[in-house]
Amino acid sequence: MNTIQLQQTLPAVFSERTNLQSDVWLQDVRLEKGKVYLVEANSGTGKSSLCSFVYGYRKDYIGSILFDGENIRSFSVKRWTDIRQEHLSLLWQELRLFPELTAMENVRIKNNLTDYQERQQIDYWFDCLGIADKKDSLIGRMSFGQQQRVAMIRALCQPFDFIFIDEPISHLDDTNSQIMGDILMDEVRRQGAGIITTSIGKHLPLQYDQVLKL
Amino acid sequence: MSLLWKLLRQHISIPQFAGFFLANLVGMVIILLGTQFYTDVQAIYDSEDSFMKADYLIINKKIGAITMLTGKSVAFSGEELAEVEGQPFVEAVGFFTPSAFNVRAAFEMQGIANMSTDMFFESVPDRFVDVASDRWHYEPGSSDLPIILPKNYLDLYNFGYASSRGMPKLSEGIVGAVTLHITVQGNGKSADFNGRIVGFSSRLNTILVPESFMKWANGEYVSKAVEPTRLIVKVGNPTDQRIAKYLTDKGYETDTSKLDASKTTYMLRMVVGIVMAVGLVICVLAFYILMLSIYLLVEKNSYKLENLLIIGYSPCRVSLPYQLLTVFLNVFVLLMAYGILLLLRSIYLSMLMGFFPHVTLPSLLPSAIVGIALLLVVSIINICVVKNKVMSIWNRKD
Numbered sequence: 039m040n041t042i043q044l045q046q047t048l049p050a051v052f053s054e055r056t057n058l059q060s061d062v063w064l065q066d067v068r069l070e071k072g073k074v075y076l077v078e079a080n081s082g083t084g085k086s087s088l089c090s091f092v093y094g095y096r097k098d099y100i101g102s103i104l105f106d107g108e109n110i111r112s113f114s115v116k117r118w119t120d121i122r123q124e125h126l127s128l129l130w131q132e133l134r135l136f137p138e139l140t141a142m143e144n145v146r147i148k149n150n151l152t153d154y155q156e157r158q159q160i161d162y163w164f165d166c167l168g169i170a171d172k173k174d175s176l177i178g179r180m181s182f183g184q185q186q187r188v189a190m191i192r193a194l195c196q197p198f199d200f201i202f203i204d205e206p207i208s209h210l211d212d213t214n215s216q217i218m219g220d221i222l223m224d225e226v227r228r229q230g231a232g233i234i235t236t237s238i239g240k241h242l243p244l245q246y247d248q249v250l251k252l
Numbered sequence: 253m254s255l256l257w258k259l260l261r262q263h264i265s266i267p268q269f270a271g272f273f274l275a276n277l278v279g280m281v282i283i284l285l286g287t288q289f290y291t292d293v294q295a296i297y298d299s300e301d302s303f304m305k306a307d308y309l310i311i312n313k314k315i316g317a318i319t320m321l322t323g324k325s326v327a328f329s330g331e332e333l334a335e336v337e338g339q340p341f342v343e344a345v346g347f348f349t350p351s352a353f354n355v356r357a358a359f360e361m362q363g364i365a366n367m368s369t370d371m372f373f374e375s376v377p378d379r380f381v382d383v384a385s386d387r388w389h390y391e392p393g394s395s396d397l398p399i400i401l402p403k404n405y406l407d408l409y410n411f412g413y414a415s416s417r418g419m420p421k422l423s424e425g426i427v428g429a430v431t432l433h434i435t436v437q438g439n440g441k442s443a444d445f446n447g448r449i450v451g452f453s454s455r456l457n458t459i460l461v462p463e464s465f466m467k468w469a470n471g472e473y474v475s476k477a478v479e480p481t482r483l484i485v486k487v488g489n490p491t492d493q494r495i496a497k498y499l500t501d502k503g504y505e506t507d508t509s510k511l512d513a514s515k516t517t518y519m520l521r522m523v524v525g526i527v528m529a530v531g532l533v534i535c536v537l538a539f540y541i542l543m544l545s546i547y548l549l550v551e552k553n554s555y556k557l558e559n560l561l562i563i564g565y566s567p568c569r570v571s572l573p574y575q576l577l578t579v580f581l582n583v584f585v586l587l588m589a590y591g592i593l594l595l596l597r598s599i600y601l602s603m604l605m606g607f608f609p610h611v612t613l614p615s616l617l618p619s620a621i622v623g624i625a626l627l628l629v630v631s632i633i634n635i636c637v638v639k640n641k642v643m644s645i646w647n648r649k650d
Contacts, residue, residue, distance in 0.1 A: 095562060115567060115646060122564035134559045136259055147255045148563050196564065 039105050039125045039199040042069040042092060046101035049087045053100060061250040062088065064101070070232060071199050074244055077236045079252035085236045086131050088252070089202045093128045094118045123152055129193040131204040133185050137178030141169065141188045144177055149195040163191045166217055183209035190218055194225050201226065203235040207242055219243045256560070260573045263552040268545040273585060276538035280589035282531030283626065285596055288619040290524040292597070294517075295614045296604060308380060309495070310348075310456070311336070311504045312482045327479030336483060341492045346377040347480035348458070349466050353438030353473035357447065359430065368433075374458040375466035376484050387450050390465035397434060397445040400460040401427075403452040424452055438473030489518065539630055542581070543637060546574060550641045557645050571635075571642045578634040586627050593619060 044067040048058075058064060062077065063084065069075060079085040090096040091103060094110060103110050105121075113121070135144045141164075149155055164170045167187040172180055177188065186209055193201060203222070207215040219242045226233055235242050236252075313326045328336075328347075337345045351373040358368035381388055381400070388398055410421045432447030453460070470478055487495060499506055550557065560570050594616075605611070 093562075115643075119564060119566040122562070128562075130562075134562060136556060136559065138259060138262055138556075139255070143255055143258075147259070147560075150255060151564055192563070 039121075040071045041104075041106055042200060043067065043104040043107070044069075044101070045104065047091070047103055048100050049084045049091075050098045050100055052084065060252055062252050067250070069200065069234060072230055073232050073247040074226075075232070075234045076241055076244075076246045076249045077234060077252050078241070078249060079236060079238055081238055083252045085238070085252055086204055089128055089130070089204050089236070092202065093126060094121070124197050125199045127193045127196055127198040127201040129189055129201070129203045129206055131208075133189040135177045135185055135189055135192070137176065140174045140176055141180065141184075142173040144188055145192045145195060148192045152196040154197055155195045160191060160195070163194070163221060166221060167191070167214065168217075181209070183214070186210060187214070187218065190222070194221070198229060198231050200232045200234060203233065203242070205236055205238065207240060215240075216243055256565075256570075257573050259556050259560070260553060260570075262556070263549055264577075265545060265548070268541065268548075269581065272538055272542040272545060273581065275541060276535060276582075276585045277588055277592075279531050279534030279536075279538055280585055280623065280626070281592050281596075283528055283535065284589055284593045284619045284623050286524050286528035286531060287622045288593060288597055288616065289600065290521070291614050291618045292601065292604070293520060296608050296611050309485045309487060309506045310482055311485055311499065311506050314503050314505050325479070327481050328483060333480075333483070336485065339494070339498060341487050341489065341494050341498075342485055343488050344379075344486040346380050346484045348374045348376055348482035348484060349463070349470070349480060350374050350478060351461075351466065352470060352476065352478045353436055356435045356437070358433040358435075360433070371459060373461045373466065373469075374482075375461050375463045378463050380484050380486070381460070388462055390462040390468070392464070392468040395445050397447050397465060398450045398462060399432065399447045400451050400453050400456070401449055402457050402459070403454040404457065406452060427452075436469060436473060439475055441473055535626065535630075539633075542578060542634070546578065546634070546638060547641065550574065550638070550645075554645055557642060558648070561642075561646055567639065567642045567646050571639045574638045575635045578638065579631045582627050582631050582634070586623050590620075590623060 044062060044065070046064050046066070048063045052058065052063065060083070061067070077085060077088065087096065087099070091099050092110075094113060097111065136147070139147065142160075145160055149160065161170070164173055167190075169180075169184050169187050172184055172188075177185060180188070186206060190203075190206060193203070201222075207218060210218065222233070222242070223244060233244070235244070313328070315326055333345065333347075336342060355371050355373055356368065357371050360366050378388060390397060406422065406424065406427060413419070414421050428449050428451070430449070432449065434445040434447045436443050436445065498504075557570055561567065601613070
């Protein structure tokens with residue numbers, strides 16, 4: 039998968055709005071593999087909706103979204119499963135971790151599926167992000183900032199052409215944000231993938247190719 | 253898989269599944285027991301007389317003083333036969349054809365018995381006789397002749413003749429192995445045959461030979477035509493009130509004990525049918541409990557299931573643990589039910605075998621087939637329902 043295109047896309051709930059000024063909604067946007075994008079937004083402008091639409095989780099939008107020129111509305115269940123395992127990774131704003139499992143189990147449940155990252159690599163990321171001692175703690179007992187780091191590791195445990203990162207550092211200090219940015223960039227460069235990160239203020243310290251205002 | 257299971261087993265309610273398990277077990281045992289009991293009892297009924305299929309009546313005209321005096325024929329005419337055939341409760345009718353030639357049989361067993369007697373033959377259409385066609389067959393010109401004897405004859409010999417003369421008693425097996433020397437005489441000709449007893453019948457009070465032999469012999473040794481005096485009638489439902497009424501109206505006779513035996517079989521079939529229906533209802537209810545538990549389970553775990561789908565698990569893979577769970581439960585119930593069936597069967601068989609010691613028991617196949625068929629149907633429905641439920645989670649944001 040090399041490009042994601044949004045053609046005149048708009049969340050269905052915004053269809054009544056008249057004074058819409060956006061670089062994304064109702065525009066023709068082309069996102070390319072290998073580039074780094076920042077989507078800046080105010081609250082309630084549909085930042086998380088954008089991620090859900092592209093990820094095939096929600097379909098309540100008008101206009102079309104194309105992967106390599108193919109409209110994603112017609113994709114089958116099998117195709118989506120395939121895309122979510124091999125081509126597209128998404129770090130959800132609400133993280134969507136399993137509170138009943140430990141930090142490590144949350145990562146492993148994804149990596150067992152894709153069988154992509156080595157155990158040492160995962161351990162190394164836990165170390166870098168300063169949560170090595172939390173590997174066996176239940177997610178439900180960890181702070182949101184710690185959970186964000188676990189979710190980031192999980193998002194990297196798969197091959198992808200694009201990775202969507204929805205407000206990844208809202209609860210992180212600058213040092214940890216920097217480390218997270220470095221880990222992300224390393225993996226993305228290794229895979230030659232594209233990054234789309236969103237932010238309502240504080241954003242990941244990366245070299246952005248393009249900044250889009252939502 | 254283990255991590256997936258660790259997640260998905262949350263909220264499994266042991267009491268609910270135990271409830272399903274017990275209810276389904278009870279239903280399953282009833283159904284299996286009904287099937288097996290019916291098969292076993294049927295085998296016992298059949299072993300009483302394996303040559304005549306159930307639900308046959310033998311009809312003849314009443315012989316009274318008037319018939320004797322007036323010389324009125326006790327034979328059935330063509331019209332009378334057609335009338336019987338036209339009755340709504342009748343499924344098939346056949347003649348008893350009597351032999352109109354002389355028959356003499358000699359029975360020899362070295363040092364045990366040596367008897368000879370005049371006798372007669374009758375035949376019915378082969379489709380009414382339940383003996384493998386290769387054993388119940390006569391080629392004109394052959395000297396081998398299969399015969400079915402009334403069981404009474406053996407009893408008469410064993411309990412009357414043999415006891416009074418101090419001679420050994422004979423079992424069916426021994427008599428079956430002995431050859432009867434048959435001499436047929438008539439129309440100025442005679443011939444010898446080797447009679448082979450293929451069985452004893454307690455329902456038929458006559459000496460049966462194959463229809464093909466009778467046709468040939470009556471043609472060969474008899475000059476005048478033979479009229480049938482008895483009819484064999486297959487009825488659909490032996491408890492039908494119209495049968496008794498029709499027979500009385502026409503002045504026909506039948507052996508009521510046979511009618512009673514048929515009625516008993518019919519009642520047995522009905523009772524077993526009702527019991528099995530109850531079992532089925534219990535099974536359906538149990539199945540309903542299982543479905544409710546699974547629905548509840550999936551509902552309670554729907555956020556987890558959704559997140560699994562979102563991180564790339566396919567609906568099939570997410571459904572699998574619940575599908576395996578239900579199938580495993582169903583298989584476990586079936587195995588337990590089968591164990592209980594074997595136990596109960598050994599109890600009732602020990603009772604039945606006391607009454608009927610010579611019965612060869614049928615296999616456990618019928619109940620096994622019913623059990624496995626039920627298992628398959630229920631499991632397939634379970635699998636589909638779980639999959640549908642997971643797919644509804646996949647589609648919920650549409």
